[in-house]
Amino acid sequence: MPSLRKAPTMTDVARVAGVSPMTVSRAFKPGARVNDQTRARILEAAEHLGYVFDSTASNLRSQKTDFVAVTIPSLNNANFADTVGALNEGLQARGLQILLGYTNYDIHEEERLVAQLLRHKPQAVIVTGGRHTPRTRHLLLSAAVPVIETWDLPETPLGHVVGFSNADAVQAMVDHFVRKGLTRIAFIGGDADRDTRGLDRRRGFVAAMQRHRLEATRLIAAGPPPISMREGAEAMHRLLDSAPDTEAVICVSDLSAFGALSACQRRGIDVPGQISIAGFGNYEVGAICVPSITTIDPLPRQIGAFAAELLCDLLDEKADDMPVRRHILPQLLIRESSI
Amino acid sequence: MPSLRKAPTMTDVARVAGVSPMTVSRAFKPGARVNDQTRARILEAAEHLGYVFDSTASNLRSQKTDFVAVTIPSLNNANFADTVGALNEGLQARGLQILLGYTNYDIHEEERLVAQLLRHKPQAVIVTGGRHTPRTRHLLLSAAVPVIETWDLPETPLGHVVGFSNADAVQAMVDHFVRKGLTRIAFIGGDADRDTRGLDRRRGFVAAMQRHRLEATRLIAAGPPPISMREGAEAMHRLLDSAPDTEAVICVSDLSAFGALSACQRRGIDVPGQISIAGFGNYEVGAICVPSITTIDPLPRQIGAFAAELLCDLLDEKADDMPVRRHILPQLLIRESSI
DNA sequence: CTTGTTTATGTTATCGTTATCACAAAACGT
DNA sequence: ACGTTTTGTGATAACGATAACATAAACAAG
Structure with a gap:
């Protein structure tokens, strides 16, 4: 039963409650000083009329x-x-x-x-x-x-x-892999200049590799963002075709990392036995999948x-x-x- | 350089453009009839003043x-x-x-x-x-x-x-399993009465099982919504403990289905060899994971x-x-x- | 009992835009 | 050329709430 009459305003509520519109206004503000009984009467009148506060008018005034x-x-x-x-x-x-x-x-x-x-x-x-x-x-x-x-x-x-710092976070990940003795490390990320955070992560990867005097040549462009699971899987297939001796892959997100993991599973490549994989973002999929995926939680x-x-x-x-x-x-x- | 003066209004724009506020108003409405040159002059004045249209006032009036x-x-x-x-x-x-x-x-x-x-x-x-x-x-x-x-x-x-109809959709899934000759089918869903769509799916499951004269007793409650991957995995472990002869599991969503799949992988149970799994929602994870997960796409x-x-x-x-x-x-x- | 303070309420004007009516000028039809 | 329509613009008031100021009553302090 949508009312055909015009919607009631504070003035209508005021008339029914026997007060001025200003008092009605105050009754609807939590902090305002209104007599408890008056406020109760006003709220009752408002409820009875089906009054709905109008933020638009309030915001303007x-x-x-x-x-x-x-x-x-x-x-x-x-x-x-x-x-x-x-x-x-x-x-x-x-x-x-x-x-x-x-x-x-x-x-x-x-x-x-x-x-x-x-x-x-x-x-x-x-x-x-x-x-x-x-x-x-x-x-x-x-x-x-x-x-x-x-x-x-x-x-x-x-x-x-x-x-x-997205770059710093990925550098920490590279350091983790290098400590484990891995050197042939790849990065899967976006190719366009649209996803700036993704590019920062790639920059961090390159910087860390150079710091460790390692070649940062295994850079796979997975297309424009969002880089999702499918793009991650496709990128991983390309990586495995072009550089089969890769020991570790850092992905721009857990979603692409999961895609990469699935690609390995389809090819019968053991993770982490043959290749280590890491993601970014601490998405739930990375915590649940088998094997679970090393990642960075940006909180x-x-x-x-x-x-x-x-x-x-x-x-x-x-x-x-x-x-x-x-x-x-x-x-x-x-x-x-x-x- | 946040301007300390009051923000300009249509009246200010009108003064600079040498027209009335009403004409400025019309210049900002796509459908309104304003002389092209006048409109251009107004928009230029607005740009120059840094005028920003005020939806609040417009909405109210x-x-x-x-x-x-x-x-x-x-x-x-x-x-x-x-x-x-x-x-x-x-x-x-x-x-x-x-x-x-x-x-x-x-x-x-x-x-x-x-x-x-x-x-x-x-x-x-x-x-x-x-x-x-x-x-x-x-x-x-x-x-x-x-x-x-x-x-x-x-x-x-x-x-x-x-x-x-969430119920009908799940019934179609049950029919699919029954056609394949599976009869010991379980359902993993929420336990609370909060997720109504989840409950509808469960109702559809029970109805379909009864229609096929099968026992709908393998109902695993995975906790309050949202039922996510983790809950799916936990529920699957409970199901495998309590009813190890289950042949198929229908999950309230692909997320819980993926969790269930991971639980099977942790236990060394082959999917679909020993157990078939299905989800709901056509989430990307179900399309990418190995094995990919049978699902219903609600578009x-x-x-x-x-x-x-x-x-x-x-x-x-x-x-x-x-x-x-x-x-x-x-x-x-x-x-x-x-x- | 006066004075000052607190509490509860009312009055008036206004936020920035636009609906509505009004009107002049230009364009059109015959 | 004359009535009719179209086009472009302006003047006025109003949308519904509330800021700012005003006021009356109740209460406290001296």
Whole structure:
């Protein structure tokens, strides 16, 4: 029975409750001082009328929305989903509503998205990654709201940062393999310049190999992001064809690592007996599969939780204007797939 | 350089462009009639001032927001992410912004979420599933906006439906196994009454077994949703302990099926030689792993695309008031994990 | 009993956009 | 050339909540 009459407003509630609209407004704010009985009468009247608070009007009048804009590369990615989940939990209590957009790993799509999201006058913007178009940077800097970049450590941040060095994390992985005595190490990652975090990981791989005076020539390009299981499997087949003597493979993510593992299983290649495999991201599949996959846990929920905490401080003006740079320390998880 | 002055409004743009605010407003609406030169001058002025359109004010004045509220059980689920992704693509062109919330498989959390989302006066509400608290039903019915239930075929729909029968889909899977001559078939699913789609699948399993005059006693409860890989593996161990002569297992999702497969591999049980395994959802892991997992593809992107299409028709008032009930036909994908 | 403080409520004006009505000028049809 | 339609623009008021200020009553302190 959708009511055909116009939806009731605070004025309607006020009339029924026998108070002024202002008192109704206060009755709906948790912190406001209203007589308990009056508030009860108002809420009863509101319930009776089927009144629904109108955030739009509230947001306009108070010049202060309850939105936080968030962009992630892909919805369909457990890591980013975890970050957004933790973020959401941290913002729930303050009644903040996330406006989520996904960029499809494309900084131009990010630009479009940021422009669209800013029209809703969010209280803050949280973006994934530290590489943006000049226009995106301009839009965010002139928006006069806090900006948090995550999942990265940008050289020239837009504002605050909650992230880690993707390059360093992969270097730790290379070190792990080298300590085990492996030298013919390959890297499977994306080929386009779209996935900046993936490229950072590749850069870290190359840097670490050079540091160990090893050849960083076994670089397999698995196509544009997202690099998923299928691309990982295909890349592994190509690697095994072109460089069968490879001793270890580091993949840009656990998903591609799992694909690589499956490719080995199809070929009857023993992991880790003949080849060691490592991934990135600590996806569940890598913990469950046989053999389980050595990986790096970038603590995505911690990223979200820290961002939420920082945001709450900023909105409370507890934090001063100094840009915060909060480091996450990814954890290396040695599992069965590497000797 | 966050501007410290107040953000420019249409009035400011109007002054610079030498027109009235109304003309500026029209210049920002794609369909409005404005002289091309005038519009160009206005857009230039807006760009120069760093003007950002204020949806909040627009939404309030026109009594018509650009929001569509969407609830899904979990962000971290490739199926729902696919549905939301396709939905988003379908709504992008109309400039609609999705307000996403996740219920954590809890209809009481859904109630809280729906109440919160309705405060933003969305143009429509899209929910996952057909089971809701009485209050959720009341809120949605009195909201006077289109409601679409997805991923299910509710007996008493709130409005429109884009979904399929989870029970029927699993029955088809049982039929497949029975045709292959398997009779000692188990089901691994959730135990709580929270995941309604999971329970529907279990109901379909029991119904199909009874139809084939087989005992539906091998029911393993894997805990509260989301039932993931780990729960699937644990459930499989319990099943193998309690009923080692089981010939086939149907899992509530591909994730739990993969967990079950891994458990078999750890125990040295051959799949499908000794046990056949099937899942639900056509997650990528099931297509890549060895052996690949027989599954049912519920076509999540199609659900999202249909919902978007329906929504656009409804907002254009192309569709009449009759509730639409659009059936999805899940596809049975036979793979290596079943004989 | 006066004065100051707290508590509970009301009044007025306004946030930034746009629905609506109004109107002049240009384009069109005959 | 004259009525009719189309095109382009402006003036005014309003969407629904609340910031800011005002006020009355109750209460405490001296």
